Amino acid sequence: MKKFSCILSLCIITCMNVVSQTLPNIGMVIPRPYHVGILAVSTRSQAPLLLLENQETSFNSLIVDQEDILVKKTYTDSLLLVSLGEKAKHGVVVAELKSKRPLFRLEHVLDYYKVSAEKRQLRVLVNNKLVDPKLLLADITRIAKVEVVIQDKHSPIRYSWNENEEFLNIVTVK
Numbered sequence: 001m002k003k004f005s006c007i008l009s010l011c012i013i014t015c016m017n018v019v020s021q022t023l024p025n026i027g028m029v030i031p032r033p034y035h036v037g038i039l040a041v042s043t044r045s046q047a048p049l050l051l052l053e054n055q056e057t058s059f060n061s062l063i064v065d066q067e068d069i070l071v072k073k074t075y076t077d078s079l080l081l082v083s084l085g086e087k088a089k090h091g092v093v094v095a096e097l098k099s100k101r102p103l104f105r106l107e108h109v110l111d112y113y114k115v116s117a118e119k120r121q122l123r124v125l126v127n128n129k130l131v132d133p134k135l136l137l138a139d140i141t142r143i144a145k146v147e148v149v150i151q152d153k154h155s156p157i158r159y160s161w162n163e164n165e166e167f168l169n170i171v172t173v174k
Contacts, residue, residue, distance in 0.1 A: 048074070048091035049084065052137060053103060056087070061131040063138035063172055064097065071095045106136040113146040115168065122148065123159065125169040130159050136170075144171045 050057045052069070075081060075092040084092065097103070104112070110120055124133045128149070149169045151159060159167070 046090045048076075048093050049088045051092060051094045053096055055103065055137055057135045057137040058132065060129065061126070061135040061137065063126060063136070063142050063170065064101075064103070065099075065139070065142060068098050068101070068139075069095050070098050101139050101141070103137045103139055106133045106138075109136070109138050109140065109143065109170070110146065110168075112140055113143075115146055119148055119166075119168060122166050122168045125149070125159075125167045127172055128169060130167075138170070142173050144173050146170050 047058055047060070050059055050062065052062065052064075071093060073094045075088075075094070081088045081092060106124065107120075124131055124136065126136070128151075147169050148166050150164060150166055153163055159165075
């Protein structure tokens with residue numbers, strides 16, 4: 001009798017496992033967090049707006065040493081969110097740099113690295129990840145080089161259907 005009950009329970013567990021693996025995934029998205037100190041923020045569209053030194057940016061468009069960021073305040077429900085509009089719908093993080101280094105927008109970074117005028121029209125990547133060029137904010141000392149790249153044809157995440165599209169890739173210091 002014990003053998004029969006053991007075999008029966010093993011069969012039931014195996015069947016449940018098989019059935020659960022064949023069920024469709026019902027829109028379950030698990031975001032990858034981006035860590036800044038103790039603050040973990042999603043890099044997806046639900047990321048809050050970052051106000052760093054009174055300049056608007058986002059965590060994935062920011063090129064600074066993570067240890068240099070000091071988060072002062074986070075807002076999730078206030079009048080500040082209403083005044084900033086749609087871009088602050090997921091909250092606002094107010095921060096400053098401990099070192100008080102100057103931060104530069106994309107056009108100044110491209111000037112510093114002498115990127116030609118025709119290449120400035122390309123979409124921008126930071127370490128091969130697409131960013132919003134209007135929000136890019138960088139500490140020049142954290143940039144190793146700016147290069148023109150074509151995305152790998154076998155990359156699991158494609159930013160373009162055009163296999164030969166060029167991108168400006170900003171490579172940061174490790």
